[in-house]
Amino acid sequence: MKVAVVGATGLVGRKMLQVLEERNFPVTELIPVASERSVGKEITFKGKNYKVMGMRDAINMKPQLAIFSAGGDTSLEWAPQFAAAGITVVDNSSAWRMDPTKKLVIPEINANTLTKEDKIIANPNCSTIQMLVTLAPLHKKYGIKRVVVSTYQSVTGSGLKGINQLEGEREGREVKKAYAHPIDRNCLPHCDSFTDNGYTKEEMKLVNETCKILNDDTIKVTATAVRVPVMGGHSESVNIEFKQDYDLDELRDLLAHSEGIIVQDDPAQNLYPMAITANEKDEVFVGRLRRDFSQPNSLNLWVVSDNLRKGAATNAVQIAEYLYKHDLL
Numbered sequence: 001m002k003v004a005v006v007g008a009t010g011l012v013g014r015k016m017l018q019v020l021e022e023r024n025f026p027v028t029e030l031i032p033v034a035s036e037r038s039v040g041k042e043i044t045f046k047g048k049n050y051k052v053m054g055m056r057d058a059i060n061m062k063p064q065l066a067i068f069s070a071g072g073d074t075s076l077e078w079a080p081q082f083a084a085a086g087i088t089v090v091d092n093s094s095a096w097r098m099d100p101t102k103k104l105v106i107p108e109i110n111a112n113t114l115t116k117e118d119k120i121i122a123n124p125n126c127s128t129i130q131m132l133v134t135l136a137p138l139h140k141k142y143g144i145k146r147v148v149v150s151t152y153q154s155v156t157g158s159g160l161k162g163i164n165q166l167e168g169e170r171e172g173r174e175v176k177k178a179y180a181h182p183i184d185r186n187c188l189p190h191c192d193s194f195t196d197n198g199y200t201k202e203e204m205k206l207v208n209e210t211c212k213i214l215n216d217d218t219i220k221v222t223a224t225a226v227r228v229p230v231m232g233g234h235s236e237s238v239n240i241e242f243k244q245d246y247d248l249d250e251l252r253d254l255l256a257h258s259e260g261i262i263v264q265d266d267p268a269q270n271l272y273p274m275a276i277t278a279n280e281k282d283e284v285f286v287g288r289l290r291r292d293f294s295q296p297n298s299l300n301l302w303v304v305s306d307n308l309r310k311g312a313a314t315n316a317v318q319i320a321e322y323l324y325k326h327d328l329l
């Protein structure tokens, strides 16, 4: 299959190439696409060199699939042009996520809603993906009324500029700033930009995407998204109020047998999910499961996942795998 990767030279784009190769997705010809300044650069994929090309040339190569991670503006301009040429687009930007005509997909939850007519498919935000892989089985069994989440997000969520600022500060080098303040030895309650309601766009993604993906607008969500000086992996503290009571051991067992989840939950052995152990893995790691004694039917848990993999590249490739397996391309 001819596959285009749009944004192939970026942090997530490069991770997409890595995951496509690792999972042996049936790519017979790669079409790496990037901005004009990167055209002509060479990309090595499955031992073969490919030259980066521009958008129009990529469309003319007629790939069956294009996986985008090139920012919202580029996706708004070009995803419809790829789709109009009959190319199925899986887009990692926020451009199409809340568009009522576009599917927002986490394969473990709602890939079964996909059809051949879906030519632009949205990949949810990284912090949403890891939270919902965990919440979906719990919502199905117990019904979720309300979620309170605080995130602790890696600088890799800001791409190379986030990594460069942290490394530069640690090494005492002047670098281009990704953030409003220093990030080394600091935490910033500021991911993405602030909106008129006092929340950041990152926090509102958690609020809005949760209801769309679980297809339930009654779920109440409130979020605080924090940038932390961590190189790989987002962590989240999640408080959940259910519609009914639960048995903690039964709930833990349900998660342990849910697709895409690894439960790491043995405080006596200091076993709980950590960014350094989730890094470069595709699962969502859940631990610190405990009843919230402050209100009925409520639970606290801790979720960690590699934001560049399951939070972006792997989820997108898993969508592509579903499309290929079910002959929807």
Ligand code: 2RA
Binding pocket: 125, 126, 127, 153, 154, 156, 157, 158, 191, 192, 202, 307
């Ligand atoms: C972040 N979730 O971590 C955003 C990027 N996708 O900044």
